[in-house]
Amino acid sequence: MDRRTSRRDFLKTAGGVAAGLGLGSVITVVPARATPAEMQEAIRKVVGGARISPGKVKLDLPPLIENGNAVPLTVTVESPMTEAQHVRAVHVFTEKNPQPNVASFHLGPRAGRAKVATRIRLADSQNVIAICELSDGSFWSDSAGIVVTLAACLEDGI
């Protein structure tokens, strides 16, 4: 490793956007990141062997966020949300977090509207994927890329 590699470059390589957090002298050394293959495996575990088609679901993520610790995310699915035709679940995955699963939201006709929002953690600039499961057993997906910048003065063990 080039001895003149700056601390910031090292952290970026380690994927450690969360490095140096906390009052209790914490550092983050991110283990081998999930690969796109691991994400596909995680998706397969949830979806089974079903085919996933792009469409119907919309994933909203800001294109750039100042800090990967709290990224707002909204997933919306166009669906009448009736007993006969509704969204059963929405699953979210990431490509480069240490672990690909983010959350699974279980809806149903009582929801009225297929729209869920939350805040997630992203370890690096990457793609996020949302997959929805409809009552007819079909799966639909959308993905969004996001750039994650780093705070300028990281807190060190103090």
Added chain:
Amino acid sequence: MAIAVSVAAGEIASSDRRSGYDFMSRETRAMQDDDTANPGMLWVLEGGTLWEKKTGAAGRACADCHGDPRASMKGVSARYPALDAGKGRPVGLEQRINVCRTDRQEAPPLAYESRELLALTALVARQSRGLPIDIAIDARMRPFFAAGRATFHRRQGQLNLACAQCHDDNWGRQLAGNVIPQAHPTGYPLYRLEWQGLGSLQRRLRNCLVGIRAEPYDYGAQELVDLELYLMWRARGMTMDAPAVRP
């Protein structure tokens, strides 16, 4: 009687002053604006519970003397750091709360950055939201104000940087992917995304000092109170927005 303190060359002109809020992304601003989404409000909620709790050897709650904080604490944090006549020096809000703890409630003081102290500070600061910072420097405060101003302008640390170099001279420019704000303490205690929690101005100042590779002053050090006094004066008239959200 306030003494006129002139704005030195290099300090931001009154009309150019902007809150850190203005430098944030739309999403982070939205997080602050919505009380049902702002994580800082969790601490305000907790502060409300602590406010009612009888504690210490005196078995008193804040509410016993101060009643409804929405009335009694309105405008208070906009005036801090304030002079403690007994001590002959300014104290920050955290220190003032601890004076009440030890003298009135006869309870041990709360540690800096402890959940309880942050909750109480957040509750009090919330009551100044929307109000202008109201700091005037009188003869007694003058030496502390001068010390704080000197600290702000003094080069420190291995990087040999003064606060003024980033926050007076280069605000609005980028430092490694983030915009440099003007460093006005309008929103403290605030929820910093980097901390994933609420923290005080002292914590933030210590972060900056570590960032320039200087030895950070201890929590509660007079240097930090003096610096806060100067920063609040520098931001006089700006609107308080605690508990803020910042990256």
Added chain:
Amino acid sequence: MASALINVPPRAKRGEIIEIKTLISHTMETGFRRTQLGAVIPRDIIRRFVCTYNGTEVFSADLHPAIAANPFIVFSTIAIESGTLVFSWTGDNGFSVTESAAISVE
């Protein structure tokens, strides 16, 4: 001391879709952080969130470490009748918090 902020409209029209916002204090320790001495800080997260409406589950979520600290979840439900919405969060180390909110539906 876990505190939760819940935003439910106190009143709604029958059949109206209402938006519910929930925010709960929790560090959501990922299990990927280490101390400066190298020891892993063990995972400690909220794993499940459930909302019931007069006893019937209307929404639930399975959460992983990628959910940000102090989890914020927004979802909707149809105001079918007056009653009580109960929110429960459960997770590692026996974490369990339940809150409720009343709704009046005309």
